[in-house]
Amino acid sequence: xxxxxxxxxxxxxxxxxxxxxxxxxxxxxxxxxxxxxxxxxxxxxxxxxxxxxxxxxxxxxxxxxxxxxxxxxxxxxxxxxxxxxxxxxxxxxxxxxxxxxxxxxxxxxxxxxxxxxxxxxxxxxxxxxxxxxxxxxxxxxxxxxxxxxxxxxxxxxxxxxxxxxxxxxxxxxxxxxxxxxxxxxxxxxxxxxxxxxxxxxxxxxxxxxxxxxxxxxxxxxxxxxxxxxxxxxxxxxxxxxxxxxxxxxxxxxxxxxxxxxxxxxxxxx
Numbered sequence: 001x002x003x004x005x006x007x008x009x010x011x012x013x014x015x016x017x018x019x020x021x022x023x024x025x026x027x028x029x030x031x032x033x034x035x036x037x038x039x040x041x042x043x044x045x046x047x048x049x050x051x052x053x054x055x056x057x058x059x060x061x062x063x064x065x066x067x068x069x070x071x072x073x074x075x076x077x078x079x080x081x082x083x084x085x086x087x088x089x090x091x092x093x094x095x096x097x098x099x100x101x102x103x104x105x106x107x108x109x110x111x112x113x114x115x116x117x118x119x120x121x122x123x124x125x126x127x128x129x130x131x132x133x134x135x136x137x138x139x140x141x142x143x144x145x146x147x148x149x150x151x152x153x154x155x156x157x158x159x160x161x162x163x164x165x166x167x168x169x170x171x172x173x174x175x176x177x178x179x180x181x182x183x184x185x186x187x188x189x190x191x192x193x194x195x196x197x198x199x200x201x202x203x204x205x206x207x208x209x210x211x212x213x214x215x216x217x218x219x220x221x222x223x224x225x226x227x228x229x230x231x232x233x234x235x236x237x238x239x240x241x242x243x244x245x246x247x248x249x250x251x252x253x254x255x256x257x258x259x260x261x262x263x264x265x266x267x268x269x
Contacts, residue, residue: 006051006065014056017045021060024190031061035071037189039078044185048079077188084119084126085180086164089143090157091133100153101140105129107154112161124165126181137208138173145184147172150206176201 008014020041025034035057042053054068061068072078090096090105108127112120119126135141138150142157149160150173163170170178176198179187187193 006055009045009052009056013045017041017056018060020189020191021056025060027190032063035061035063035068036075039068039072039075040185040189043078044182044189047083047182047185048081082119082123083181084124085182086124086144086178087126087128087146087181088161088164089128089130089133091131091135091139091141091143092129093132095136096133096140099139104140104142104152104154104157108157108161111158120165122165125161127161135209138206144170144172144178145181147175147178149173174206 009017021034021038024037024041025031028034038057038061039049039053042056043049046053049072054065054072057063058065058068073080088108090101090108092101092105105127109115112125112127114120114125114127117126117128130143133141133143133148135148135150138148140152142149142152142160144160144164149156152160160170172178176193177195179195179198193199
């Protein structure tokens with residue numbers, strides 16, 4: 001049977017979103033260029049991009065739902081099913097994996113009782129593996145709603161998700177204070193972040209990332225940090241053990257057929 005058209009938003013919700021959409025569209029010389037922020041806007045309404053949200057984007061931009069769906073299913077930042085208040089992404093790319101990212105991801109799945117891309121029963125945390133958090137200087141890195149939590153361990157990552165589920169305030173290592181995933185989506189749509197101090201705290205480059213810049217400026221840098229793995233390390237200290245995809249493969253979405261990465265919606269949605 002052909003799929004029925006997506007339902008529309010309630011009248012008051014649609015009116016509010018149309019007002020926001022007009023503000024977004026006015027930023028661009030070509031209205032269709034506003035599609036990406038508008039997808040964030042509808043995601044801020046329900047926590048994920050629904051068929052109703054895609055219909056709304058298509059109608060206000062004069063696009064087909066097929067064109068909107070093609071974009072919404074291409075970018076992983078657009079969720080296709082209900083997500084938690086906090087999106088916890090564990091980097092399992094090469095460096096983070098070597099430093100313990102795979103172990104953190106595996107342990108969090110067990111600790112939370114969820115698989116990749118799944119949400120805890122209380123609706124607080126959605127766990128996913130991420131290919132790169134773009135913070136290799138601080139590996140292994142976990143991100144919560146795209147804010148950095150650097151140099152994580154299994155124990156610190158478990159404590160982090162426990163604090164989130166308990167509703168306690170958690171401070172990122174760098175960047176702005178945490179807000180919910182819906183609030184994050186609205187900020188990504190281009191609307192002002194009204195939280196006190198959030199904009200001032202937005203800088204996310206830490207000292208390790210700026211060493212090259214300081215050297216280029218001729219500044220003196222601190223003494224070299226000796227890795228426990230190098231020949232210069234004290235011989236009475238055992239090197240850290242971090243199971244990784246290189247020496248002790250862990251199940252991630254790339255190797256776990258029960259939790260594949262990719263579109264989660266049924267064909268035609």
